Amino acid sequence: MSWRPSATGWAMPRPPEPDDLRARGRWPPPPGPRAAIVGSRRPSPYGEAVAERLASDLAAAGAVVVSGLALGVDAAAHEGALAVGGCTIAVLGTGVDIVYPTSNADLAARILERGGALVSQFPDGTPPQRANFPRRNWAIAALSDVVVVVEAAEGSGALITAEAALALSREVMAVPGSVFSPLSVGCHQLIRDGAGLVQNARDVLAVLGATQEVLDDPLRPPTSLGVAAPGGGRDALLKHLSDVLPIEPGALARKLGLPLPEVLARLTALEMAGEARRSGASYVRLTSRIGRA
Amino acid sequence: MPGAGGAPHDPGVAASVRSVLLRGLDVVPVDVEVDIATGNPAFFLVGLAAGSVKESRERVRSAVRNSGLPWPPQRARMTVNLAPAEVRKDGPGLDLAIAVGICLAQSGGSASPGDAFLGELSLDGAVRHVDGVLVAARGLVRQGVRRLFVPAYDAAEAALVPDLDVVPCSYLREVTDHLLDGAPAPVHEPAQQPAMWEPPMDDLAEVHGQEAARRALEVAAAGGHHLLLSGPPGSGKTMLARCLPGLLPPLSRDEAIDLAQVRSVLGELDPGRPLTGQRPFRAPHHTISMAGLVGGGPSLARPGEISRAHHGVLFLDELAEFDPGTLQALRQPLEEGRVQITRSGGSVAYPACFMLVAATNPCPCGWEGDPVRACRCRPAAVDAYQRALSGPLLDRIDLQVRVSRAPLEALSEEPTGETSPVVRERVERARRRQQERQGHLNSALTRAELRRLTGIRPEARRTLERWSAARGLTARAFQRAWRVARTAADLDGRDQIGEDHVLEALGYRVGDAAAA
Numbered sequence: 001m002s003w004r005p006s007a008t009g010w011a012m013p014r015p016p017e018p019d020d021l022r023a024r025g026r027w028p029p030p031p032g033p034r035a036a037i038v039g040s041r042r043p044s045p046y047g048e049a050v051a052e053r054l055a056s057d058l059a060a061a062g063a064v065v066v067s068g069l070a071l072g073v074d075a076a077a078h079e080g081a082l083a084v085g086g087c088t089i090a091v092l093g094t095g096v097d098i099v100y101p102t103s104n105a106d107l108a109a110r111i112l113e114r115g116g117a118l119v120s121q122f123p124d125g126t127p128p129q130r131a132n133f134p135r136r137n138w139a140i141a142a143l144s145d146v147v148v149v150v151e152a153a154e155g156s157g158a159l160i161t162a163e164a165a166l167a168l169s170r171e172v173m174a175v176p177g178s179v180f181s182p183l184s185v186g187c188h189q190l191i192r193d194g195a196g197l198v199q200n201a202r203d204v205l206a207v208l209g210a211t212q213e214v215l216d217d218p219l220r221p222p223t224s225l226g227v228a229a230p231g232g233g234r235d236a237l238l239k240h241l242s243d244v245l246p247i248e249p250g251a252l253a254r255k256l257g258l259p260l261p262e263v264l265a266r267l268t269a270l271e272m273a274g275e276a277r278r279s280g281a282s283y284v285r286l287t288s289r290i291g292r293a
Numbered sequence: 294m295p296g297a298g299g300a301p302h303d304p305g306v307a308a309s310v311r312s313v314l315l316r317g318l319d320v321v322p323v324d325v326e327v328d329i330a331t332g333n334p335a336f337f338l339v340g341l342a343a344g345s346v347k348e349s350r351e352r353v354r355s356a357v358r359n360s361g362l363p364w365p366p367q368r369a370r371m372t373v374n375l376a377p378a379e380v381r382k383d384g385p386g387l388d389l390a391i392a393v394g395i396c397l398a399q400s401g402g403s404a405s406p407g408d409a410f411l412g413e414l415s416l417d418g419a420v421r422h423v424d425g426v427l428v429a430a431r432g433l434v435r436q437g438v439r440r441l442f443v444p445a446y447d448a449a450e451a452a453l454v455p456d457l458d459v460v461p462c463s464y465l466r467e468v469t470d471h472l473l474d475g476a477p478a479p480v481h482e483p484a485q486q487p488a489m490w491e492p493p494m495d496d497l498a499e500v501h502g503q504e505a506a507r508r509a510l511e512v513a514a515a516g517g518h519h520l521l522l523s524g525p526p527g528s529g530k531t532m533l534a535r536c537l538p539g540l541l542p543p544l545s546r547d548e549a550i551d552l553a554q555v556r557s558v559l560g561e562l563d564p565g566r567p568l569t570g571q572r573p574f575r576a577p578h579h580t581i582s583m584a585g586l587v588g589g590g591p592s593l594a595r596p597g598e599i600s601r602a603h604h605g606v607l608f609l610d611e612l613a614e615f616d617p618g619t620l621q622a623l624r625q626p627l628e629e630g631r632v633q634i635t636r637s638g639g640s641v642a643y644p645a646c647f648m649l650v651a652a653t654n655p656c657p658c659g660w661e662g663d664p665v666r667a668c669r670c671r672p673a674a675v676d677a678y679q680r681a682l683s684g685p686l687l688d689r690i691d692l693q694v695r696v697s698r699a700p701l702e703a704l705s706e707e708p709t710g711e712t713s714p715v716v717r718e719r720v721e722r723a724r725r726r727q728q729e730r731q732g733h734l735n736s737a738l739t740r741a742e743l744r745r746l747t748g749i750r751p752e753a754r755r756t757l758e759r760w761s762a763a764r765g766l767t768a769r770a771f772q773r774a775w776r777v778a779r780t781a782a783d784l785d786g787r788d789q790i791g792e793d794h795v796l797e798a799l800g801y802r803v804g805d806a807a808a809a
Contacts (some may be wrong), residue, residue: 108760191486248502248504248505249504250503260508261793265793265796265800267800268796272756272796279664280662281505282697
């Protein structure tokens with residue numbers, strides 16, 4: 001049993017790092033609490049924004065952000081940590097010499113460049129295999145002090161990570177979402193079962209025993225939505241509108257790589273079709289209105 | 294040696310000298326007639342002279358004597374008549390003409406009918422600045438005047454008028470020496486005009502984020518549309534507004550002269566640099582009076598802020614705080630580009646063709662619609678606040694945009710937006726298209742012109758009509774969207790308004806209610 005240096009104020013027992021872990025980059029990571037942020041590979045804009053901001057705020061407070069380098073919430077969490085110059089660890093389901101999915105190759109490179117690490121329990125050269133990812137999820141839980149689930153539908157892999165965390169006596173926390181959103185069902189179930197509710201980074205830091213003063217309440221949306229856009233194009237616009245997180249036309253245009261006038265026109269068209277609504281200078285998606293087909 | 298005698302004095306001789314009075318930006322030519330006869334000593338000033346003109350007698354007497362010029366002797370009965378007699382005369386600008394008339398009458402000389410004189414005298418005979426010399430000079434040229442004697446301070450201003458010789462005068466004595474003794478009277482040589490254009494005060498590149506608001510500014514600049522910015526405190530509404538002049542093409546020479554006339558009347562013209570290509574930006578505080586905003590004054594109205602903003606930008610921050618009556622007075626100028634003000638002394642018109650940029654909070658506390666901070670207003674209060682803004686004034690504002698606070702992190706980042714000159718180039722191209730098509734900007738398109746001149750694709754028209762029916766748009770709001778769509782198409786370089794242009798235009802409204 002190893003203990004964190006007491007000088008940092010963190011006093012949680014953590015089992016030794018597994019012997020068979022292979023790592024690229026800085027390993028072992030700097031001392032400090034480790035928070036895993038996991039969730040859907042196809043999150044809503046809300047989930048993506050929560051993951052990014054939460055990771056930024058935690059990293060800024062000195063925590064190491066752990067995730068699985070998958071698309072969606074994982075990528076947003078790594079990006080959020082990197083955005084504030086924080087340390088982040090990507091736990092892979094492949095060999096450390098293989099980046100999967102390949103679209104995250106650039107992200108992986110930046111993690112290494114900025115003092116983070118890629119780690120894996122699988123031998124070099126292991127290709128992506130379906131059966132390995134649940135095992136990888138256990139490793140994420142094992143390497144972390146707390147697991148925060150941001151958007152998980154029923155049966156999501158992120159719930160496996162939560163289960164593993166419970167089995168390994170790690171804290172489990174979850175971010176609530178809209179009750180209309182299928183992506184929040186898993187999170188709400190976790191909260192119902194006793195997982196801590198995450199409103200902002202302070203909630204997570206409190207569980208870690210940190211006495212960090214900071215961070216406003218509620219969580220602020222990230223400025224950039226800096227995660228790479230999947231696709232772009234006109235049809236993507238609706239997908240990037242959230243029902244709970246208002247998004248400004250400028251941010252949408254940047255994210256989708258579309259000219260702003262076109263985004264403004266599309267948004268008005270969505271308004272006309274009753275699929276979007278304004279909220280201040282921003283737009284939200286309208287879903288599941290009672291009485292609506 | 295004041296009043297040194299022995300000067301030639303021939304009772305019964307009269308002289309006539311031309312000068313001018315201002316009525317707004319119009320002029321009233323005045324003939325100053327001086328008659329010196331033998332009789333009971335007296336000095337009459339007749340011709341409906343108001344207080345400041347009556348006082349001319351005392352100034353002129355001292356100025357003439359202190360210049361070492363002869364003053365009619367003890368037994369002279371002198372009458373100065375200001376013709377036409379039915380027009381009320383005000384202001385000190387006739388001093389020089391009266392003094393010159395008195396000197397000419399004594400010597401039996403006369404001034405050429407092509408000469409005119411303008412200036413106030415000080416007691417020692419110096420010629421002092423008067424307001425409105427540019428306006429006076431323009432009016433006098435139309436009256437056939439070819440040479441104008443003006444205070445040296447105002448010579449550059451008068452010299453802006455073509456076909457006019459401007460003689461700068463520092464002392465009364467210089468004028469009389471020339472007229473009576475043939476001393477030279479050098480004509481003002483206009484200095485090389487400095488470049489008309491100056492860099493704008495604020496550049497769009499300094500604006501962080503705010504893409505939608507930047508786009509709205511560009512559309513407003515391109516079509517000459519009035520703009521409403523609605524957003525919480527600290528959302529950069531003032532900064533955005535201040536960027537607008539830099540997005541507009543510099544003033545043409547004619548426009549610059551129009552503006553210089555207003556400044557001339559107000560005495561606010563820079564003598565060293567009367568013409569500038571810089572568009573004016575006026576931002577009166579919300580406590581301003583109606584007279585201060587649209588123009589006014591005790592007897593004859595002076596130009597107000599809206600005329601100072603002629604060909605430029607009038608920025609009204611905290612629109613809801615302005616007195617409603619004051620804002621009502623903006624209706625006529627917004628429609629006609631000029632303002633007509635009637636006072637006891639007569640009615641005058643001033644140009645007031647400006648782009649209005651208004652800014653407001655979305656609700657009394659300011660935070661309605663903010664993604665992070667909650668609004669503390671009662672819903673009814675928010676509605677009432679937004680209703681108070683609507684009505685006739687808002688009806689004339691084509692573009693209405695919500696802006697949000699820039700996040701703090703964004704402020705420390707290097708801004709990445711385009712600079713004002715880049716945007717201005719697109720604006721100028723779009724404006725040229727409008728001038729070629731209809732001879733004016735899209736903001737002035739009438740209903741008939743919209744139908745006749747602006748090509749609109751059938752599906753775009755259908756979209757406009759569908760929205761209008763669904764949201765219950767007024768005819769005015771319908772036309773506003775059409776005009777803005779026309780500008781969006783012009784920025785795009787398209788002859789036909791497409792559906793996207795209409796959709797973009799429909800998005801420029803504040804609140805979710807139909808901006809009726």
